[in-house]
Amino acid sequence: MKKLINDVPDVVDETLDGFARAHADIVMVSHDPRFVSRAGGPVQGKVGLVSGGGSGHEPLHAGFVGLGMLDAAVPGEVFTSPTPMPIVGATKAADGGAGVLHIVKNYTGDVLNFETAADLAAAEGTTVRAVVVNDDVAVQDSLYTAGRRGVAGTVLVEKIAGAAAERGDDLDAVTAIAEKVNGQVRSMGLALAAGTVPHAGEPGFELADDEIEFGVGIHGEPGRERIKLEPADALTDRLMSAILDDLPFASGDKVLLFVNGMGGTPQSELYIVFRRAAEILDERGITLERSLVGSLVTSLEMQGVSITVLKLDDELTALWDAPVNTPALRWGV
Amino acid sequence: MKKLINDVPDVVDETLDGFARAHADIVMVSHDPRFVSRAGGPVQGKVGLVSGGGSGHEPLHAGFVGLGMLDAAVPGEVFTSPTPMPIVGATKAADGGAGVLHIVKNYTGDVLNFETAADLAAAEGTTVRAVVVNDDVAVQDSLYTAGRRGVAGTVLVEKIAGAAAERGDDLDAVTAIAEKVNGQVRSMGLALAAGTVPHAGEPGFELADDEIEFGVGIHGEPGRERIKLEPADALTDRLMSAILDDLPFASGDKVLLFVNGMGGTPQSELYIVFRRAAEILDERGITLERSLVGSLVTSLEMQGVSITVLKLDDELTALWDAPVNTPALRWGV
Numbered sequence: 001m002k003k004l005i006n007d008v009p010d011v012v013d014e015t016l017d018g019f020a021r022a023h024a025d026i027v028m029v030s031h032d033p034r035f036v037s038r039a040g041g042p043v044q045g046k047v048g049l050v051s052g053g054g055s056g057h058e059p060l061h062a063g064f065v066g067l068g069m070l071d072a073a074v075p076g077e078v079f080t081s082p083t084p085m086p087i088v089g090a091t092k093a094a095d096g097g098a099g100v101l102h103i104v105k106n107y108t109g110d111v112l113n114f115e116t117a118a119d120l121a122a123a124e125g126t127t128v129r130a131v132v133v134n135d136d137v138a139v140q141d142s143l144y145t146a147g148r149r150g151v152a153g154t155v156l157v158e159k160i161a162g163a164a165a166e167r168g169d170d171l172d173a174v175t176a177i178a179e180k181v182n183g184q185v186r187s188m189g190l191a192l193a194a195g196t197v198p199h200a201g202e203p204g205f206e207l208a209d210d211e212i213e214f215g216v217g218i219h220g221e222p223g224r225e226r227i228k229l230e231p232a233d234a235l236t237d238r239l240m241s242a243i244l245d246d247l248p249f250a251s252g253d254k255v256l257l258f259v260n261g262m263g264g265t266p267q268s269e270l271y272i273v274f275r276r277a278a279e280i281l282d283e284r285g286i287t288l289e290r291s292l293v294g295s296l297v298t299s300l301e302m303q304g305v306s307i308t309v310l311k312l313d314d315e316l317t318a319l320w321d322a323p324v325n326t327p328a329l330r331w332g333v
Numbered sequence: 334m335k336k337l338i339n340d341v342p343d344v345v346d347e348t349l350d351g352f353a354r355a356h357a358d359i360v361m362v363s364h365d366p367r368f369v370s371r372a373g374g375p376v377q378g379k380v381g382l383v384s385g386g387g388s389g390h391e392p393l394h395a396g397f398v399g400l401g402m403l404d405a406a407v408p409g410e411v412f413t414s415p416t417p418m419p420i421v422g423a424t425k426a427a428d429g430g431a432g433v434l435h436i437v438k439n440y441t442g443d444v445l446n447f448e449t450a451a452d453l454a455a456a457e458g459t460t461v462r463a464v465v466v467n468d469d470v471a472v473q474d475s476l477y478t479a480g481r482r483g484v485a486g487t488v489l490v491e492k493i494a495g496a497a498a499e500r501g502d503d504l505d506a507v508t509a510i511a512e513k514v515n516g517q518v519r520s521m522g523l524a525l526a527a528g529t530v531p532h533a534g535e536p537g538f539e540l541a542d543d544e545i546e547f548g549v550g551i552h553g554e555p556g557r558e559r560i561k562l563e564p565a566d567a568l569t570d571r572l573m574s575a576i577l578d579d580l581p582f583a584s585g586d587k588v589l590l591f592v593n594g595m596g597g598t599p600q601s602e603l604y605i606v607f608r609r610a611a612e613i614l615d616e617r618g619i620t621l622e623r624s625l626v627g628s629l630v631t632s633l634e635m636q637g638v639s640i641t642v643l644k645l646d647d648e649l650t651a652l653w654d655a656p657v658n659t660p661a662l663r664w665g666v
Binding site: 018 | 566
């Protein structure tokens with residue numbers, strides 16, 4: 001295993017130490033219990049937003065803590081759900097008196113631990129709601145999931161719900177916006193090569209030189225099928241068909257198109273995929289209203305890509321455009 | 334070769350098509366001659382900034398076209414200098430009547446082609462100056478270079494000179510700022526595994542499972558030596574010693590610390606390196622004034638990292654903080 005790390009058990013804590021130092025103007029890090037929160041503390045009177053999950057998907061979630069997005073994030077060990085106590089800590093750190101929304105990717109461990117934490121926080125006087133993100137159209141159930149997995153669409157839920165909270169929406173309204181985004185967003189990915197979890201020391205799966213995992217999960221979980229490598233346009237056609245036919249997206253829709261790298265994919269390849277995905281939107285009469293390209297929901301150094309499409313309306317577009325100031329997304333401030 | 338591409342000769346053009354579509358609010362792309370420029374055209378009365386070089390280092394340089402940074406960028410084929418004609422095209426597209434500064438990474442082909450282009454543009458009435466960036470302390474001469482290579486420090490030259498041009502500095506003043514940044518910035522990198530140039534079809538170099546290239550260039554050029562893989566802290570110590578002793582940086586200095594990923598390195602590893610690099614600054618009495626962490630000057634999907642340190646003063650800090658609105662760096666707007 002070739003990685004720029006020190007002792008394997010220290011990977012997450014040392015990552016967070018560097019992260020806290022680099023972004024001290026935006027975030028602060030608690031190590032016991034382990035969570036990341038806004039440098040300024042909770043915003044009084046604002047609904048707090050908390051997300052979290054296993055590490056290894058950086059910048060998700062800690063990279064999205066800051067104005068206009070999350071109030072706190074809970075990084076578990078690599079590809080491992082955080083336990084309830086740090087989620088409780090993050091929830092209290094995000095509580096400005098207007099309640100807290102948990103944004104949870106649909107993995108069995110995450111859902112259970114966030115539920116337990118919500119009960120514990122409620123017992124201490126914090127009102128908590130949750131939205132479970134399940135945007136991955138690839139498979140119905142999966143290795144760690146009952147129902148669809150939560151993947152890159154989570155970034156869009158966090159950004160748009162974060163903007164709603166920032167403008168002063170109450171807990172019911174922020175929850176409704178988050179549910180709405182989750183209801184209108186669809187994603188799917190593929191992998192060319194696996195990443196290596198530090199504790200495991202070897203790649204999570206093996207693919208032949210001409211083989212890809214179509215519909216892969218962000219932990220390298222199996223997708224729909226293993227197929228031969230095809231040109232980028234053909235693979236993009238496959239992903240877009242699965243995504244667009246699922247909602248379904250229709251002619252006349254306005255969308256945000258997000259092409260996400262899995263960690264080990266050069267930016268050039270993301271733009272090649274984006275190019276074809278945008279052409280497909282044109283062909284279907286769907287308007288490309290907003291764009292996002294980057295490696296934001298990763299799987300360590302996995303080589304691969306996912307595509308996410310969100311159906312927009314004027315309100316969602318305005319919330320997307322609203323100012324955001326986090327380590328990984330920044331505009332308007 | 335496993336890549337998300339179509340036909341190999343189309344990689345750069347298709348990347349640019351996707352890039353133009355995703356960032357149509359900021360940039361436009363010309364294909365013949367091939368360059369990227371600001372969507373709104375040249376800013377009248379402002380010094381124009383143009384950079385460029387081989388593709389494969391994305392987001393460098395096209396990702397830095399926009400308000401507060403470059404006016405145009407010239408992407409060559411992968412790891413291949415652009416020829417003079419597209420550089421002339423970009424220069425004219427950047428010319429708002431106050432002259433144009435070429436920011437050139439120190440590679441023999443780039444320097445020659447930018448010089449030729451400057452002569453041609455001058456013959457057509459555009460005043461052109463050039464700054465050659467050579468921030469890499471690893472080796473004196475290299476595979477494609479007489480003198481030191483230009484690497485990740487180029488981003489800092491482009492940002493700070495771009496801010497100087499945006500505030501209205503004239504061509505002499507913008508050139509002087511760019512020279513000043515180049516004079517005060519030092520970088521060095523290492524690689525754990527090579528990237529694959531599409532035309533070549535196989536990795537640019539081979540390393541044993543326990544071996545790294547220490548001092549690697551951004552085209553995978555040899556560095557100082559091949560050494561055994563060490564813990565991240567030990568490798569960071571080596572890089573920081575080479576960098577800090579070179580200028581040299583001294584106790585009391587204020588610096589910008591930039592940890593750059595080479596394309597295939599997870600963000601967590603960048604932060605682990607950042608953490609130790611910041612500790613070293615502390616130990617030497619050097620103040621960490623500004624931070625940048627990201628994969629901004631890449632070598633396709635090479636696994637590795639570089640560290641860049643820039644000595645700041647109040648003027649450079651203010652120019653760094655000034656608004657920027659490009660596909661890859663955005664704040665203040």
